[in-house]
Amino acid sequence: MKFIDHLIKNLKKEGKTKMNKNRNKKPTDGQILQVRKRYAMENCSKAQLAKELGTTEYQINKILKDVTKWKQTVEERFWSKVRKGSPNECWEWLASKTSDGYGTFKYNGKTVSAHKFAYEITHGVCVPSRFHICHSCDNPSCVNPSHLSPGTPLKNNQEMIENGRHYRGG
Known part of the structure; x- marks a missing residue:
């Protein structure tokens, strides 16, 4: 009924x-x-x-x-700060960001990376701190889980150089 x-x-x-x-x-x-x-x-x-x-x-x-x-769940609170688009588009983090443009989110009294949190709640895993969550879209404020994948700092740095996102001193 x-x-x-x-x-x-x-x-x-x-x-x-x-x-x-x-x-x-x-x-x-x-x-x-x-x-x-x-x-x-x-x-x-x-x-x-x-x-x-x-x-x-x-x-x-x-x-x-x-x-x-009424108290929202953590997931509801998190996703309420996201402008979602189609599955292929970047989902923009609308709340606080670092100076580099990465989203931040308060969880259990700690500030966490929004893209890492999006990956963890979507896939139901806890990503160890020795791993990074890499963006396939090169948009630091994107939290679309289909654009995110775990990787080592070395892999992340290699992709950054390949895509021309690294700082060149001089």
Whole structure:
């Protein structure tokens, strides 16, 4: 049964077909996630959600506002800082960057490289510090996992020289 149908059925059972009659009752985490999913991923409008729930857009806005207060997972927090494109395009890191243009991300109180973190959460591995995460696109702020691969510092330096990204003193 769809979440919305279930919620309306329960509200009718309680004799409350309008959510705003039950203002003090906070939505559960599951309800918040479902409203957010329907709004964000299924392109369901606030007006449509309000109509289906028998409530007002004000109440839907309130739920969606509460969503931002609700604790995000680390992955949600990370990907919210990325401008994603098609699978072949660079996915631009929008948050803090080093002076060299590499993205940085706070995780467990430590600052980590955004591209390395993207690779680790996508592939479910922890890359040892002796390895680098190399960009096939030569864009330091790209965090598209399909553009990233693990490699040694030697491999990374060789690719940097081959692609003309190294500093030439003189």
